[in-house]
Amino acid sequence: MLKNIGPLLATMTLVACAVTNEQSLSDVEKASKTGFLTKYSLLHPGKEGEARLRYVNPNTNWNSYTGIFLEPVVFINDATKPIDAREQQILTSYFYTKLKTRLSSVMPIVELQGTHVLVVRAALTNVTSGTPGLRTISVIIPQARLLNMVQSLGTDTYAFAGSAQGEGEITDGETGQVIAEAVDGRAGGMSVENAGAGKWGDAEHVMDYWADTTAKRIVQFRTGTPAQ
Numbered sequence: 001m002l003k004n005i006g007p008l009l010a011t012m013t014l015v016a017c018a019v020t021n022e023q024s025l026s027d028v029e030k031a032s033k034t035g036f037l038t039k040y041s042l043l044h045p046g047k048e049g050e051a052r053l054r055y056v057n058p059n060t061n062w063n064s065y066t067g068i069f070l071e072p073v074v075f076i077n078d079a080t081k082p083i084d085a086r087e088q089q090i091l092t093s094y095f096y097t098k099l100k101t102r103l104s105s106v107m108p109i110v111e112l113q114g115t116h117v118l119v120v121r122a123a124l125t126n127v128t129s130g131t132p133g134l135r136t137i138s139v140i141i142p143q144a145r146l147l148n149m150v151q152s153l154g155t156d157t158y159a160f161a162g163s164a165q166g167e168g169e170i171t172d173g174e175t176g177q178v179i180a181e182a183v184d185g186r187a188g189g190m191s192v193e194n195a196g197a198g199k200w201g202d203a204e205h206v207m208d209y210w211a212d213t214t215a216k217r218i219v220q221f222r223t224g225t226p227a228q
Contacts, residue, residue, distance in 0.1 A: 019205050023185035028052040028165060031185065034076045036123040036167045038178050051168075051182035060179050062221040067110035067117045068103050069173055072096060074123040083127065087200070091124060094204060098211035106215050106222075117173030120214070123166060124207075129199045130162035130188060161188035162202030166210060180217075184210065 025045055029052075033040050042055035073092040077083055083091075099122060100109055113119050165185035171178055186209060188202025 020186040020188060020202070020209050022052065023163065023165070023187055025052050028183055028185040031078070031126045031165045031183075034123065034125050034167065036074060036076060036121075036125070037169050037181050037183070038171070039181070042178065042181055043183060046182075051184040053183040055178070055181045056221070057177070057179050060221070062218070065107065065116050065118045067108045068106070069110050069113045069117050069119045070096070070100055070103060071119065071121045073099070074121075075127075076123050076125045078126050081126075081128065091127060091200060091203065091207075095122065095124060095207040095211070098207055099214065102211040102215040103218070106218050113173040115174045118179070118218075119171045119173045120168070121171070122168045122210075124164060125167055125183075126163075126165040126185070127200075127203050128163045130202045162200060163187035164203040164206040166206075168210070168214065186210075 037043075043053040044055065046052055046054040073096045075083075075088040075092050077088070099120065103109060103120065107118070110117055163186065166183070168180075168182045168184075169178065170180040186206040188205060
C-alpha cells in the first residue's frame with residue numbers, strides 16, 4: 001500500500017500544478033448540444049491534448065485560406081446558474097479579444113466573410129466563478145492544498161475553483177461548409193498562478209488556453225505537422 005503512495009502523490013502534484021485542467025468527457029457531454037454548432041453529429045471524443053469532443057474535415061485545404069473572420073463570442077449559460085448581463089459582456093469581450101489577438105498572429109483578421117476566409121465562431125456555454133480568498137488559501141497553504149488535491153480525486157474538480165465550458169466552430173466563408181467543430185470544458189488548477197485569481201480568473205485562464213490552442217491548431221493544419 002505504501003509503495004503506491006509516492007507515485008500517486010507525484011502524479012497528483014503534476015496535475016495540480018497546471019493552470020487549468022480538462023473536465024471529464026461525461027461532464028462536457030452533459031452540457032453539449034446548445035444549438036450553437038451546425039452539426040453535433042460530426043463530433044467524436046478527442047484524443048489526449050485535444051478538445052473533449054471534436055471534428056476536423058479531413059478534406060480541407062487549410063493553405064487555401066488567407067484571412068479569418070471572427071464573429072462576436074456568444075454567451076449561453078445554464079439557466080439554473082444565472083450571470084448578470086454586464087458580467088456576460090465582460091466575459092465574452094475578454095474571450096473575443098484573446099481570440100482576435102492570437103488568431104491575428106496566424107492570418108489577417110478580415111471584416112467580411114467570403115472566398116478564402118475562415119469564419120471562426122465561439123460560445124461560452126457554462127461558466128462558473130471561483131471563490132476569491134478561499135481560492136488563494138487552497139493554493140498557498142500546504143495543508144489546505146493537500147486536502148484539495150486529495151478531494152479532487154473523487155470529484156475531478158478543485159474546491160473554490162472556477163470553470164468554463166465552450167463550443168467552437170470554423171466554417172468556409174463562401175460555402176458555409178463546416179471545417180472544424182469542438183466542445184470542451186476546463187476548470188482552474190492548483191498552479192500558484194491561480195493563487196490570486198479573482199472571481200472569473202479561472203474562467204479567463206480557460207479562455208486563454210482555448211485561444212492559444214485554436215491558433216496553434218490552425219498553424220498545425222496549415223503546415224501539416226501533427227496536432228499536439
